[in-house]
Amino acid sequence: MSPSLTGAAERRSGRPPRRATAAVAALTAVTAGLSLAFGGAALADTRDTAAGATTGTIAGPADARGKAAAPVVTRAALDPSLVAGRGADVAFVEQEAENAVTNGTTIGPDRAAYTLAAEASGRKAVKLAPGQYVEFTLPKAANAITVRYSIPDAPGGGGITAPLDVTVNGRARKTMTLTSQYAWLYNQYPFTNDPEAGLLHPDWWITECACVPSATTPPPTITKPFRPMHFYDEQRLLLGRTYRPGDTIRLTAPARSDAAWTVVDLLDSELVGPPRVRLAAANVLAFGADPTGRRDSADAFDRTIAFAQRKRLKVYIPPGTYQVNRHIIVDDVTIEGAGNWYTIIKGREVALDTPAPDGSVHTGVGFYGRSAEDGGSRNVHLSGFAIEGDVRERIDTDQVNGVGGAMSDSTVDGLHIRHTKVGMWFDGPMTNLKITNNIVVDQIADALNFHTGVTNSVVSGNFVRNTGDDGLAMWSEKSANTGNTFDRNTVQTPTLANGIAVYGGTDNTVSNNLIADPVREGSAVHVGSRFGAEPFTGYLRIEGNTTVRAGTFELNWRIGLGAVWFYALDRDIEADIRVTGDHYLDNTYNAIMLVSDYGVKDLYSIPDVRFKDIRVDGTGTSVVSARVKGSASFENVDARNVGAVGVNNCGSFNFPPTGSEFSLTDLGGNDGGGAAGPWLAPWMLPNTITCDDRPPVVAPPAPSPW
Structure with missing residues (x-):
């Protein structure tokens, strides 16, 4: 459910910069005194x-x-x-x-x-x-x-x-x-802005009629606006x-x-503090940037960066709104704003005369490292400003993201990003990137995606709300993402797909995150062998996360997902996977799901996932829904307010007389349940078939202290 955004960042070069003068300090002093009127426009x-x-x-x-x-x-x-x-x-x-x-x-x-x-x-x-x-x-x-x-x-x-x-x-x-x-x-992926549009893909199956419209006689009538x-x-x-x-x-x-x-x-x-001031820095105002936003400041930013690189200075962007309508290419540079409430980099989406080599048909405001094919960028540090784009439609080939390219040994801290396609999209290989304390909201697609060969990097302390695809994702397409951590982030209200998703990779960790209110075609935490991702190898740790109002209804399958769900679509999921210390609160359907697609149900399995020290407070249906062959173990998994049978075990839907193709191991301490009895009763073990394809939903009470 993540877009494919590959290719090199657009290159731009400006004129040689003017030599900075003592005016820089004066300009900075003036901007430091600007009032709180520099709020987000x-x-x-x-x-x-x-x-x-x-x-x-x-x-x-x-x-x-x-x-x-x-x-x-x-x-x-x-x-x-x-x-x-x-x-x-x-x-x-x-x-x-x-x-x-x-x-x-x-x-x-x-x-x-x-x-x-x-x-x-x-x-x-x-x-x-x-x-x-x-x-x-x-x-x-x-x-x-x-x-x-x-x-x-x-x-x-x-x-x-x-x-x-x-x-x-x-x-x-x-x-x-x-x-x-x-x-x-509106409408089908990749969606449209037109409420009166007919089906974008008449040959796709749609849930509204449970049919392929172009193959249906007579064709179905859809209600407009559609979806x-x-x-x-x-x-x-x-x-x-x-x-x-x-x-x-x-x-x-x-x-x-x-x-x-x-x-x-x-x-x-x-309570927002005063603007941050940097006197010993290359000030963009001295190189012609316009803080009123009336003139395009992209070339002035390029001149400032080039000067700062030669003089080994930081770049400082004082309070103001700066118009930038293309990518700013960054390498070996530190760029600081006065704070993301004060320094706003804002741009229009601009149609390109001819498509770029990467397939982009638009450009727009964004700070991009050099492409990995060109060696990537290093030692880039971005902090203390807002990026406001102008993206109103989803075109997956477009590089119209807030931050992009490849950046190794770099940091992105304290930015506020909205109205771009993806807040931060990184095409590796690259290593040692730290993304901390940013706010990413109102995105057409993801808030952040580690795409292809991102290693030893950390995403921590970030707040994400209202994405049109996965909030935070690691997508190991072409080469594995390895040794990365998503820790202590908040992801709220992704309107499509998942709060946090991991597609393949090696030795990655998702820990101490808060994920709330996923809406459709995904849930809170997702582990997926899909989208052409490299296999899961080594380990995957999912630890200490809390989800709330997840376990959504999957509109295409017409079944409920789990707050955490594992999906073996392209291959087996057989790494060392441990889910420890998670809390799954107020689940619309299930707390945990392990699933494969019906067309590959006899090909792929999820052989060994270990769940330990889990709390489940409220499920509309089950604690565990198994719709795949494989196995899982459970230790100290406590549940209450469970709406249906604790384990809905369908296996891979062959229903052999020996029992389900999915087996469960009770390692002890698995307590609680609901009206149907203990959630993990002895009679369910190891592989009793308890399959109810669409069990009735019992809305759980609101979460409360354990």
């Missing part, structure tokens, strides 16, 4: 389709109260105590709109794809008609907010804009200009001063709004 909206088909379940209006309510702080819409020690340590505080004061309407909960509620954090949000509001009480001092929202698409696609008034304590009104230009995709998705966007705002705990922030869809409705999902608030 509003970007445009998308379209406005039939809202009735996508509003989700209406739970009734929330009560508006006359005084401020005590703030409810959550992480992934959960009590923070339930996810302590897992996920990214972020500077902001999350508050869900459904817990705030409002005279609007709560939508949800709903986990059905193609609904506004299903794509909301926690599967709930608040819908405002013009004139209605939602009001949050600050739990901590803050001078900045992020609003996650949705507004309608334009009837013919392309998006609309709409105002959202922001007041603090009833005063100090500011107006955000919301947009839906970067939301609202609306990717509804949400988010926007940041610096408030201009610091407000205290207990102050109230009211978001109002004003009566003058052209949007028929505005959905507010959540508010993140934070």
Whole structure:
């Protein structure tokens, strides 16, 4: 479910730089004094389709109260105590709109794809008609907010804009200009912006009619817009001063709004520090960069980088919004901004006159290492700025990512990336890359992908929300990703595919992550032998992760997945795989799934996965669903609120008299279950057939302390 983005980064070279003068220090001093007005600028909206088909379940209006309510702080819409020690340590505080004061309407909960509620954090949000509001009480001092929202698409696609008034304590009104230009995709992969489009692939099987349309007589009629998705966007705002705990922030869809409705999902608030200043650096302003964003600054960035490389200086980008409409090629250079709230690199997507050698038909803003074929880049360090793209459609051959190419012995820290295709896509071979403390949101595809031969690299402390494909992925196409770690990241609301996915590779680790609310065609943690990936060899460790509201419904198979799921499609999955210390909370269907495709069910197996010290709090169906031949062992796997039989063992669907082709080993300490009895009862072992292809779903209660 990850796009193929291969090929070399586009090369550009600028004129020789001017010699820096004492003006650099003066320019830096001026920019350091710039006020909080350098908040993230509003970007445009998308379209406005039939809202009735996508509003989700209406739970009734929330009560508006006359005084401020005590703030409810959550992480992934959960009590923070339930996810302590897992996920990214972020500077902001999350508050869900459904817990705030409002005279609007709560939508949800709903986990059905193609609904506004299903794509909301926690599967709930608040819908405002013009004139209605939602009001949050600050739990901590803050001078900045992020609003996650949705507004309608334009009837013919392309998006609309709409105002959202922001007041603090009833005063100090500011107006955000919301947009839906970067939301609202439709139809079959790779999707379209046109709500009235017919099937993109009439010869593909679709679930709506369980048929191949071009082979069906008469052809089926599809409801338009077909499969609306990717509804949400988010926007940041610096408030201009610091407000205290207990102050109230009211978001109002004003009566003058052209949007028929505005959905507010959540508010993140934070206390942003002052801009960072670097005096002993090559300042982009001295080389002609325009901090107002009116002129393209790409050539000025190139000149600054070339000068900094010769003089062994860092590059400094002061506060401002800089227009950059192509790749900036980086090698052996450190580039620092004043902080990602202050330094914004923003660009348009630009159509190329002729396709690039890698197949790209567009370029856009991005910082790229040299291609691996050209030796890659080394000693690149990027930090403290935002990258805002202009990607509104998915074209997998396009290199329109925030950060890309090959970068060894490098770091990417503290960036804020949105509206690119993939936040960070790395084509190896490359080694020793550290990706830390970044925020990647509102992507058409992945937030980050290690693609092909990435080794000994770490992705840690990053926050990801609203991706159109896997949140974080390791894809070992052509050569194995080896010795990498995804640790203490938060991934929320991937609208397609998985929170974290590993496709082949050797000696990799996925640990201490928090993954919430995957929507369709994937789940929270995925181990897949697919997409032409190299085999799993050595070990794979999945340790100390927490998932919530995962175990989604797979629309093509019409069955439920597991919060963690293993899929043997192209070959066996037979590495040393250990899943230890994970918590699987509020699973829509299963907690654990091991599966193969029916067409290869007798060819491939998953022979030995070891589960230990696992907690399962709530399953709509089973703790374990086995739909493949192979085996797994279980030790200290505790479960409660299990909706169906603990083990749904179908094996590879041959149902021999000797029992299932999948066997389970009980290593002790496996406790708990549900109404059907102990989840791992002795009579199930080692390979009792307990197959129910589509068991009834029993919605579990909300997670609670263990």
